[in-house]
Amino acid sequence: MSNSFFAIVYYDGKISKSDTDVVFESDDPISLTFIKDIPLEEMKCKINRKIGAGNTKTVSSLTYRFPVSLIRGAFVYRAVVIDDDDDVTTMIAAHEKSGNVNLELYVKLEDVEKGCRDVNVPAPNPEIQPIRQCEAEIPSSSQVATEAAIDLNIVPFGESYVFEEYENEDEDEEDRDSDVEIIPAPGPHLSSSIGSSRDLPAMQAHEFPEYAHIIPSLMTYSETGDLCIGMRFPTKDAVLSAIKHYNIKQSVDYKVIVSTPTKYVVSDLIVEIRTRYGYCVSYRKAWNGKQKAIAELYGDWDKSYNDLPNLLAAMQQYVPGTVVELQTLPAYDGNRLVEGKRVFHRLFWTFRSCIEGFRYCKPIVQVDGTFLNGKYKETLLLAISQDGNHNILPLAFAIVEGETKEAWAFFLTNLRKHVKQMGICLISNWNESIKSVIRSKGIRWVPPYAYPVYCLRHVAVNFMKEFNDNELRQEVVSMGNELTSTRFHQRLENVRKKNSRAGEWLDNISKERWTLSYDGGRRYGHMTTNLAEFINPMFKGTRHLPIAALVHESYSMLAQLFVEMGKKQLTMMDSGQIYCELVTQELQENCSKAKSHRVHDFSHANC
Known part of the structure; x- marks a missing residue:
């Protein structure tokens, strides 16, 4: 399937409407090709450049000739105004479903004072300066390997950067800043999400009431599982169920993206720049600008690794009892060892308030990991507990290369040095790396020092992968939550009767590790790692930040938590x-x- 679509654009004309049709008229219509995930603002700017309105006129609105339904083999058309990126996605999905060759748009133009100027036209008001164009300086592979190891005292793990440029074959020359070399990264990395695919047909059902006026009759969700604009649902749960079934049928996923006063989605950033300064910028430039703004506010990603030792030293000096364990590796320029330079490897940190507060919590520790989505691909490991008033207490943090055996050994070993209570119940997911670490000698996360158990949800997930039987999976979850051994064995026998191999699979897991009836009361009713997953959203707004800012944010959040509590x-x-x-x-x-x-x-x- 093509990743682009063809459109005929009408302007300086009129829209003629009847009961069954909408006709766009123009003396000189133009034709354009767009990529499917193009943001609305970039689409407007591209049309504006093609029309050649220059700095006198600009696109203020787009209207789509929308196919609604078939009457005697022909479509009924309505005029629908395209207001945001969701509308663009809906428009493309409707166009593909209709089977029409051409997508028809009508453009309304307005004076430039109310719209946008071209990015190269200077502002007439001397008090409003043009936004600096954010150009990404992408080094060559040799530059990256040398600079990452030599120019920093502590540098990121992994010696290359990877950028994904936002590609648009029809973009004018002024939006192409330079030819970019895509550099493979030998170390862990996280590529930029510039122009990430948003080909989500399910999004055509987003915000149904907006489009209710374009369909004359009330439509309900059909048994075929298809969604279309104008459908109405009796409850919110019915909407969510319909979307989920549609996604399963189409083998796609969906993601809700919302901007807040403290979090800008790039498409909304484009609108903000256009509204405030009168300039239209491409998606790529807006993304690069956002990355540079983050660097201005929180520090450069690479420099942040060099700032980290000073931050940790300051925390230890001014926050007594702060525990820090920083691991670094030798830095190499090719095969040559660089003296006086180190490469960041792992970091463990916690605070005395957390360790002392654990004495008044339930003797349970839940551990989990979450990906960091900044410039470099690393993982944040967390240890969490809970007191008798259901207040969650973060115990310790670590930034590591991933959820490997060595990384978990680093985290759990350091955690055990400071969380010394006997008989702790350690709840983790069904992770082979964690299980391997726990079996290691001298780790002291085994009886009688501690009692490692599994998250019931992960047990059910692994069961589902093995047997793909949702009914039996639900029975396994019920078995794990049973309070008495009698009821547990009754359910186990039911599983054996339906699938003897499933019964044998469950027998191979120690009952003390995943059931409430055999845990000896050590779990305090905690069957999953939900506590750790509750903390993850707290770091959602900081996981994209440089490493020093992330560590500082953990201190700030805990300081606020302890003051409030x-x-x-x-x-x-x-x-x-x-x-x-x-x-x-x-x-x-x-x-x-x-x-x-x-x-x-x-x-x-x-x-």
């Missing part, structure tokens, strides 16, 4: 509360229920 606990103590909020609530509810109970004495001791 401290104030809350002091308020409770000043009010005369003896127990924590959760226990007090449970006591009140039980006392309220007890007032309606009747007690009957069946004892015969006094007879």
Whole structure:
């Protein structure tokens, strides 16, 4: 399937409407080819350049000749205004479904004072300076290998950069800054998401009420699983179910992208620049600008590794009890060892408040990892616990090369040095690297020092991979959550009757590792690693930042957490509360229920 589409664009004409059709008229229509994932603002700028309106006129709105339904073998058309990137995606999906060769658009032009000027036209107002064009300086492979190892005291792990340029064959020469060499990276990396594919047909069902007026009759979700604009659903759950089924049928995924006051999606950044300064910039330039803005605010990615030792030293000096374990590797220029330079490898850190606070938590530790999506591909490992009032306490952090055996050994070994309590229940996913580390001698995460167990959800996922039976998977989850061994074995026998091999597979897993009925009460009801996954969203807005900024953000979040929790606990103590909020609530509810109970004495001791 082609990654582009052909469109006929009408302008300086009129739109004629009837009950069954919409006709665009223009004396001199133009033809253009667009890539399918082009943002709306870039589409407008491209049309503006093709029309040749220069600095006098600019595109203010796009109207699409939308095919709605078939009447006696012909389509009924409506005029639909394209307002955002979701509308562009919907338009393309509708066009492909209709089978029409040409996609027809009508463009409304307005004076440049209300719209956008070309990026090369100077602003008439001397107080408003043009936005600096953000050009990505991409070094050659030899430059990268040398500079990454020589110019920094501590450099990122991996000696190459990888950039994915936003490709547009029809883009004018002014938007092509330079020929770019794609450099393969021998070390871990994360390529830029410039122009990432958004070919998601399911997005045509996004924000249904917006388009309800274009379809005269009420449409409901059909059993075929198809979605189209104008469908209505009785509940939100029905909408989500329809989208999920559609995605499964089409073998696609969808992602909701929302901008907030503190988080800009690149397409919204283009609109903001156009509105505030009157300039249209390409998606690539906006993305590069955003990356440079992050570097201005939080520091350069490469320089951040060099700043890291100073930050860690400052934390240890001004936050007493801060624990830091930094591992680096020798730096090489080819085969030559570079004296006085090191390459970042791994980092473990925690704070005294976290370690001391764990003494008042349940004796459980959940560990999990999450990818960092900045310039370099690394992984953030987390250890989490919870107190009796259901407050989550982060215990320790580590930045490593990935969820390898060596990385987990580094993290768990350092964690055990500072979390020294006996009998801790360690909850982790079904990860071969973690299991291998736990089996290692001297790690002290085995009985009687600790009791490693599995996340039940990961057990179910592995069961599903092995047997692909959703009914039995649900039975396995129920088995894990059973409180009594009798009920557990009843369910196990049911599994054996339906699939004897599945029963044998479950027998090979120690019951103490994945069931509530055999855990000896050590799990405190925690069957998954949800606590660690609750923390991941806290780092969602920081996972793209340079490493020093990420470490600093962990301190800032914990400082705020401890201050807020401290104030809350002091308020409770000043009010005369003896127990924590959760226990007090449970006591009140039980006392309220007890007032309606009747007690009957069946004892015969006094007879």
